[in-house]
Amino acid sequence: MRAANSPTGLHPTVLLWLAVGWIGYAVLPWYGLDDNFFLLGWLTDGYPLNDDVAPALFLNLQGQKLWLAPFAILLALPLLLYGRPKNDPLFGKLLMIVGALGMAWFFMQGFGIGLRGWRFEWLNLLFGKLDDRQFGMGYGALLTVTAFLFMFCIGLAARGAVGGDVFVVSSIGFVIGTVGVFIFMPVLQMLANALITPEGNYSLGSFISKIFSERLWSLGCFTGTRCGVALNSLFLAILVGVLTTLLGLVFALVATRTGFKYGKLLRALTVLPIITPPFVIGLAIILLFGLSGAVTQFVSGVFGIQPTRWVYGLPGLLIAQILAFTPIAFLVLIGVVEGVSPSMEEASQTLRANRWQTFWNVSLPLMRPGLANAFLLGFIESMADFGNPLVLGGNFDVLSTEIFFAIVGAQNDPAQAAVLAIVLLFFTLGAFYAQRFWLGRKSYTTMSGKGDAGVHPRLPAALEKILFIVAGFWALFTVFVYATIFYGSVVTRWGIDHSLTLDHYVKSFSIGRTEHGIHFSGAAWSSFWTTIEIALISAPLTAAIGLITAYLLVRQHFKGKEAFEFGTMLSFAIPGTVIGVAYVIAFNVPPIELTGTGIILVLSFIFRNMPVGVRAGIASMSQIDKSLDESSLTLGANSWQTFRKVILPLLRPAILAALVYSFVRAMTAISAIIFLVSARYDMSTSYIVGRVENNEYGIAIAYSTVLIVVMLIVIGLMQLIVGSRRIGRRGVESDQMQSRTNVSSPVVQPSGAG
Template structure:
């Protein structure tokens, strides 16, 4: 098979990328266009000769920007091997060399020459003043860079790496490059500040003095004073990870393994907190349980005690985070719980195990990857959460808020922020490794190619009762909290004046129709449409990158796989605030200049949320037997076809989870966004926070409520579009098949 493939001398993929490279160099504007990436006025505005829109070839031809000339040989060389066979050593050598040289040169010139000529003094010392400058890269540079990258990976594949599989090698190369560009590069730029002294030099003692700080590591809470933010964060995150996993599992079991009828309600309910904009849950909890909250007042009167501020601190943050992150655990676990093959459970029952034994010894151990992933996500989310500790934290300091205020507070201490970010990263990465150690090298595969005719058994009684109690109580609590929120959007002034009104909705979403068409009069429309647009662009990209990465991690083995996995999880483990500032530091200057655009928002969402797609994909894929891939490959499909035709359809729950999550998170994220929004691209959440800061709770809550309903509709729509995996041939608990 393989030999046949290598004897074909027309290489369509190679030809495609060579053409792409030439098109990028000869035709498209090399530098970024100020109007925006998706504006095409340049086509009629003097292109290709106008300086701002000129392709690299025109610039070089005129004797400008001569540092782009060395790219030409790297583009020419691959033309020589088009007719060569893949097994010919010259084929791979030429592709590897030209790809590597072209790509490195592109990056080197991008960093070497900026808006003020040479970026480094030693370059000026070597070559003298440049007398020219360049702005951020545009379409042309992007296309040429991709072309070099994929020429390089094709060369590597031709040398026999990963069985000569061009798709897999290219996917690995692509993911490495984008993760390096949009995760490692900005974060490295930020973390360097931990070592910078006040006068701009580098020093390790600065780092050490900031690291061994009592506010960070103090253990005062053991004897009545306060503990350091590091311990607080760790303790909180472990609690939240544990609670969300248990609750998420309870909901997943209710939905998949019980006769419970209103499953859709449960699904909708558990999705609610995740689609809630930040601060809203916190405000609702304050109105219920705060010092003047209705529940607190009621209980205090009932028992005749003085109401207290018990909510502020660990209890409040714990409740709010558990409310907010249980759905994430649920979304991860539902795929896993559904994915445990019924035939395993039926086999156990045939061997006379009762339902409890079956659950404890077969179902539960098979869910371990899901449980571990759910815990990990809860832990990391809690570590990085910013909105809830801000509203409910009281004097309970955690790392994420400390980082935010180290940057924007009265101290302006970026170094301290960088040190705190390192501690936070250390915790989250340790959790990540502990999780892997616990899962070990065992196999959790249960869905095989042999067909599966089973039905999931019901939960055993002694499990069902507590599960229903827990899920029921938590579900009821969620309903109360959300009832409060909806109610809050209809009252004049929440907590003070309870007369009902529509005025907040009118202010936010008024629409007028006159002879010129529809006028979006309301104050919220601008940020609303921007948010929908950005979220809709980001979601499919996030899911795609996430699932391809998950596929590489579970299905392929290659050198440096662990480092690769670490890299893809990194952005999730870093709080949004740090991402926000590091993105400004990294992407405000050439070669990649995207601040103030919609692209930077989309990019930040993709890399913030990609890990969830990765985790969901890994959890589901480790349950699908490799023999399915192998039989597909044996039948002559290549790995791309296998991925598309065999694995993707089985991954529907994971795809749905990734799509839903990234869409919703893009609409509700705040901490990174607050640094990245611009006048043209304002997002709903930053608008809402502005209203909250301005006491305009009614409008803020009305807007949030609207967002909640919009997202519910979006989630429902996605669910319809993507559909459901059917593993067994019979439907559960009767009904038509």
């Protein structure tokens, strides 16, 4: 960016984005293509003159789609900046005006003119009927609008926003732009439904009567009937949030602070539930603890107790959700627990605090950001969980399944679904602010560039014992459940015929040989490859956008930061079903037409899972002393170089957490994608659900087992690629602790940490 000060020529960043804008306008096809863009088939389909594949420039020159012509003028204006330096007042002003006008016009024409001419009746009245129409936008349009967005950001930076830092302003602009288009727009369209009456009018009255209805808020469970759905969800989510955080902390402490020898094994165990496709844990719990479950039958046989359906409802949901979500808390907490600087703890001990006082007054408070984030994630995950309540909920109704059935059930009431979604959002918002309040404005920084030697002191002996007992019990339980799952995949029919067989695997994953070579003849292959492809594409994108957002939130100060933070967390708080339907409504028609493609699946994963990247990034980043950035900046690096060379390497655990989590979620999500899968892009989870519906539990479980193994392998590879962070001289002292920066994978860590 040094060149920015030289007055000759056009500012290089401006030049770049101007070129991108022109390529979008004059070179690439403006509208979406029927075929794959990257197969380049459009080059031979009469490009550039044929209407279907023409760039906007060629359409305009032929006198078509003239509403695109203003882009040419707007893209020419920045040339006026030739020879002007960045601090020229015109520089910032002009770029901002061009960017803003460009984006505004882009969305106005996009939303104004649709498949059947004008999209709104008042435009017909104003301009008369339009005989032309336009389809969904393509790569040309994408590049052009991106160019306008970044020109606007450069202009803003030039006028001094956020210290005139182009990288920071552009990142903020990029995140706001994408979050706006892919979260706010669809969700707002969906929520507008809450005001619609059955007759199709908008009414506040029906909304109010729905939101305060007995079905949501009844306290009946204290008087013999049932409690409201909203209270059920809230109660469950708080319990799950607290318990998963505690268990996650237990595991994190055992893995990093006790010198426990089998840490890797423990990590593998805690990771298992997170990579388990939906329904499988619920199914296993029924097969174990249900009315005819193995454990129930055994206990009732031994003690002569009449077996009951106790597991259906709150108890079963708690077991399943704690099994499923403790690993998330663990992933968040392990980075934080090991990040707490030993110097603080040593100082405490030097001042004659005993181990227990040190742990309670020093270590634990320093872990607060991790604890708060872990609770928030557990709370939200529980709120949005769909698979487990469906299988195990019994008569304990929760919001997420109610929303789903309000949309797809016999009552078919999208307005009710929107109302329930608003209540759910309200709870999430509440948890979010409670977390902020609890953290307060204290500093949790422990990692600085200063001397950072020493090892963590040992935990109090009694605490260590308790930790081992809790972790051991839970680990055994997990092993037990997973052994059950595996067993279920190799018996002919669970509960009826227990003869061993590999049929389920053969049916799903057989590979045949034909004269053309290897043929994947098993029924599951097609959805399997699609799922892997989509998960692999979305994971790095999710991690990247999540960490950039975390960086902006922790390190930068700008107006509207709180709203920005909330906006990025929003998608996580909205249950998948709502996102799914919202995406179908918003992205089925031009200007953004994505249904039936793989892109819509990738996008839904990115924006649903980015909050995990954000949370993990925030938790780790608040521990890194700002003086590290400052010294990097003082030494002449710009903010991008600082981010890349200083912060990013220290964030490796967070990067890994984000990568792993988003990959796994893409492999295991169900509620959102059930509306988004199409014939060509079917996903494993929807295939598995289909098998469960069809009583083919064996195949469902066999498929899940294969997915689990695949995910373990991929997570191991990710770990190898990302590597671990090295903090100070810690870890040299003890061999057993060498790999403690390893976040989540059972795979052996490359040696050399520390």
